[in-house]
Amino acid sequence: MSAIETAPAPVPTTPRPLVRPELLAPAGDWECVRAAVENGADAVYFGLERFNARMRAKNFTQADLPALMEFLHKRGVRGYVTFNVLVFTHELSDAEDYLRTIIASGVDAAIVQDTGICRLIRKISPDFPIHGSTQMTVTGDAGVEFARELGAELVVLARENSIKEIHAIQDAQRAANKTPLPLEVFVHGALCVAYSGQCLTSESLGGRSANRGECAQACRMPYDLISDGAQVDLGDRKYLLSPQDLAGLDVLPELVKAGVSSLKIEGRLKAPEYVASITRVYRQALDKIFAEYDNASAPFDAARAKYELSMTFSRGLYTGWFNGIQNQELAHxxxxxxxxxxxxxxxxxxxxxxxxxxxxxxxxxxxxxxxxxxxxxxxxxxxxxxxxxxxxxxxxxxxxxxxxxxxxxxxxxxxxxxxxxxxxxxxxTTFEGEKIRFTRPVDVEVHGHANAPLTLILNDREGHVVKLESQVALAAAQNQPLTQQRLEDQLGRLGGTPFQLGTLSSHLEGAVMLPMSELNRIRREASTELDRLRGLPKRWTLVEKTPPLSFAATNSAPSNAALIVLVRSLEQLDATLAAGGFADIYCEFENPKHYRDAVIRFRTWQSSVAGLQVSGLSPQVSPPAIWVAPPRIFKPGEEWILKQVRSSEADGYIVRNHEHLRYFKNDRKRGDFSLNVANPLTAEYFISHYGLERVTASYDLNVVQLESLLGSAPGAWFDLTIHQHMPMFHMEHCVFCAFLSKGKDYKDCGRPCDKHTVALRDRTGSELPLKADAGCRNTVFNNRAQTGAEYFDRFRALGAQNFRIEFVNESPAEVTRTIAHYQKLLRGEIGGTELWKELRVINQLGVTRGQMEAAPQVIFKKN
CATH class of the missing domain: 2.40.30 (Elongation Factor Tu (Ef-tu); domain 3)
Structure with a gap:
């Protein structure tokens, strides 16, 4: 289902002063750090041996942190640790120890995905900076506010946000009468085809979660396009999900005007030559922009820059989504x-x-x-x-x-x-060896008069100031007084240091002189002291270790278990209503206009069974209800979709992102898996802070991790999805538009998603169903259903009450049959292992345990 209409994001109404954004470079090892520093990075981001989203990078260790931060700070560069993964319940204690080491080492910020980890950081340090990761899937101002409430000082937007949408987010922040939270965007590097934080492909296919730093890059593989059962002849176009690489060089001036605070280069798996090249190109381009703003000039060869960007690493260079959606160009x-x-x-x-x-x-x-x-x-x-x-x-x-x-x-x-x-x-040659190549300005003041010492003050513009006095008094000058030029010549001799002369303010009284040897000595001592001060670790508040946050878990098994059925069509809804035996129905339709019809059908069914015991299960504590789900992603200008969803007057709403938390704040609501609830700190926050009745446990959790979660919090907090086709890629990229039309977006694509049943066939021959939603975003589903039936009794013993089964393309007959089997499981008429065997027989493609099966491999390995 393609979007029918969408309001354009509002244009900025208030001119903003031009602010120089931070240039943030990746660093997978020491060579990459030096490459970034010597080519002009203002900050670098890096991972440690655990808890980061690039586990294939070399990464640093906790023991490296003091020396690394000293080196960076002496060079005037900030260092951010990536803590951008979901953290499981049993890891929270280790995570706290890691965070304490990070904070004590003077790291400048942690880049965080997990809501619970944000809470944990604030528990152990009230002032240590948190940067909300792009893995948080922040696409609008509600997401920015969500990060602010968690204590974040900056948030990284989704790569899918356009410049127009960035303006809209900035304007919305200002309209709320709050100081805008600084925004960071990726400006160069590989583009994930799926929304960061929402890709379950690697988890589904091989137990290697992108939310845990082990993406297998299935998007870079070839696929055949299957439409209505027949392969579409696309010639040599096989890489349907592989976008060109992001290159924001052409839109850099617009990003600066949008008030972006940080420009991030992707590439912690890349070589130091890549880091050196991309950093220096964007450094030069930024310097040129601000030189022109000051009516000056700076060297920059655009043709040479584009050649260099192409040679260091390129699958083709493209502006990504910065200029809006152009499906014919994103992925060739x-x-x-x-x-x-x-x-x-x-x-x-x-x-x-x-x-x-x-x-x-x-x-x-x-x-x-x-x-x-x-x-x-x-x-x-x-x-x-x-x-x-x-x-x-x-x-x-x-x-x-x-x-x-x-x-x-x-x-x-x-x-x-x-x-x-x-x-x-x-x-x-730009980074090898110990030679200092890139220097940063230091402002100099001199004070004094004849018969008194010369006072020299150095200020690095980062809060470090050194003040020294000469050991020799100034004398009245007979000739060669300390003029402005003479002072600049002598005090500007900062070779071999990380400094260059910025401004020099002379407050000398009268014509005075000082031996050059003394002036040179005081310059050397002052710069040495400034270097020492800059290398000292930053001091953040660190609270003494306290007992971990805990939540009373009265997990005695209730008398009955509830079955929740998620359907994706009206035909599946009718089959579910005919089957009965459910506690609630969740609807996720491609076209939310059909929700009104779904609610009417449900109310009619409800009236027909009023006063009767629902067939198949024990009486429910509350009558069955119908819940509807808005699209998984919200972006500025899509409020009309949410209005359409609410107009259905369903009993409740499945919230899936930050905007839903705000829009449905006065309605009944439950959290979907896309909120990435992987530990009790996250679960409790959504339930207590946003009033969610329940949350769906993350699809990254296997059976052991789910048991750990249930053992730490009330089972009544959670929906456990025990039967589903895993939603793998969730993408702004529309395959329907790109490869079944000549259009660039929903306005001119002809809406092939409404006319064709489409799948992607991978190298194994599996045909993966493809669906589009109201926002024209695509989801690729696993073609094989996965089941957690074998673990049902273990979950029940830990207090789990609400079990969810989902359908994608199943026929009404398949829906009826599957519901009946799970009703037997919940009533205790069949065991989980027996159901597993039956499902393998009745499903054409069989079933799999999927990610729920406890994998033997260790996800995080210490170096």
């Missing part, structure tokens, strides 16, 4: 791996060379790859040995003997330059 579909710079198309192939008309510069030693449009089958590539221009305009390329299989290369293949050794060497 031809490849999902690094390419570089396009050199041209092969015109001829011989036994020992190829020919083409070069479109970009190429030299011997450069690395190239031949693109036949089928990356998964393997590609030919290597280093060019000779480059021979021909009279007809072609260029012949020769390679080392045996380096290529020329029979696999065909005329028409694209040729890409994917490595430039000269550029790599140049980049390494």
């Amino acid at each position: 579909g031809r490849f999902g791996t690094k390419r570089g710079v396009l050199l041209g198309t092969v015109t001829r192939v011989a036994d020992d060379h190829v020919a083409l008309r070069l479109e970009s510069a190429l030299k011997p030693g450069d690395g190239v790859v031949f693109d036949a449009g089928n990356h998964a089958a393997g590609e030919e590539g290597g280093r060019v040995y000779q480059v021979e221009p021909q009279r007809n305009g072609e260029t012949v390329l020769r390679f080392g003997h045996g380096d290529l299989n020329f029979r696999r290369i065909k005329p028409g293949n694209f040729l890409w330059k994917n490595n430039d050794p000269a550029l790599d060497r140049e980049l390494r």
Whole structure:
């Protein structure tokens, strides 16, 4: 279902002063740290050996923190630790110990996803800075306010927010008469096709959760598009879910005008050359913007910059969603791996060379790859040995003997330059060794008069100030007095330090002089002391360790268990009503206009069974109710969808994001899995702070982790989903629009999502159902249902009461049959293992235990 209408985000009404944003670079190891620092990063972000969303990076250890922070702070660079994963109940004690080490080490902030971890940080430190991670899925001002209430001092917006939406979020913050919370955006690097914090693909397919730092990058794999049961011929477009890489260079001035506080470069898994290149390009581009603002100039070669960005790492460079939605451009579909710079198309192939008309510069030693449009089958590539221009305009390329299989290369293949050794060497010279290359301004003041010491004050603009007096008194100058120029010449000699002379204010009285040796001595001592002060760890308040937060869990098993059925069509709803035996029905329809019809059907059914015991189960404490779910993501301008959902007059609403918490604050509401409830601190916050009746336990939890959660909080707090097709990718990218139309968005796509039943076929032959919602966002579902039936008795013993089963494409007959089997389980007429076996038989594709099965591997490993 495509969106029918959407109000445009309001344009900014109040001009904002231009504020220089922080340039934030990734750092996977020490070399990357140096690469970032020496090329102008204002801050770096890095992970430790646990609790971060890039577990494949080298990462630092707790023992590294003091030296790392001292190095960064001496260079005027802030350091942020990524704590951007969901934390399970049994890990909370370890998480607290980690956080205490982080805070005591003087780290500048922690980047946090988990709501409970934000609460834990505030419990142990009232002033340590929290940055809300993009994994929080903040897409509007309600999400910004959510982060503020948790104590965050900055929030990272979703990559899917456009510049217009960023303006709208800023204006909404101001309209609320609150000081705007600083906003951070990703400005360059790999784009996740799914919303961060909402991708369950790796978890579903292999127990490697993106919310736990172990994304398997299934989005970079090839897929076939299946529409109405037939494969769509897309030619060489196979990488349907692989976006081009984000490059915000062209919209940098607009991001600055939008008041973004921090510009983040993605890439903690990338090489130091990548970090050096991207950091210096954006440093130069930012400096140029602000130089022009001051009617000055700064060097910046735009063509050279784009070449460099392409060569360091590129799947194609694109502005992402900054300029709005353009589904024809975001994911071209031809490849999902690094390419570089396009050199041209092969015109001829011989036994020992190829020919083409070069479109970009190429030299011997450069690395190239031949693109036949089928990356998964393997590609030919290597280093060019000779480059021979021909009279007809072609260029012949020769390679080392045996380096290529020329029979696999065909005329028409694209040729890409994917490595430039000269550029790599140049980049390494920017950070190798101990040499200080990038310096930051220090402001200088001098005071004094004849027969008194000279007072020298250094201020690094970061709160560090040094004041020293000369050991020799100033004397009246007979010649060569300490003029402004003379002072700048001498006090500006800061080579070998991380400083450069900023402003110099002379308050000397009269023409005075001082021996140059003394002036140099005091300059050296002052800069040394300033360097020492900057290296001292920041002091945050750290509360003594107290007993952990606990919640009374009266988990004696109740007399009956409740079955909740989630349906995705009116036909499934009718089958569920006919089956009976449920406590509540949840509806998640592609078109929320149909919710009104669903509620009418439910009320009619309700009237027909009034006064009767609901068939199949013991009487409920409260009568069955119908609940409806708004779309999983909300962005500025989509209030009309929420109004449409509420107009159904359902009994309650399934809240799935921060805007829902605000919009439905006066209604009955329960939290869906998208709130990422993985520990009792998070669960209690949503229930007590937002008045949710229950929350759905995170789909990242396996059986052992669910048992730990139930053992720490009342079972009545939770819905446990024990049968479902896991929702894997949840995307702004619309596959229907991109590959079944020529349109760029819902306005001109023709709404193929309303006309076709579509699936994506992966490399194993599995056909994964694809659905669109009212906001035109797509969800890819696992084609095999997973069940936790075998663990039902264990959950009941821990006090779990509410068990949810979900349907996607099941027929009414399948719905009826599945409900009947779970009714037997809840009544105790069949055991979990027996039900597991029956479900495997009656389901065409069988069933799986999915993520709920306790995996043998250790998710987090200490170095």
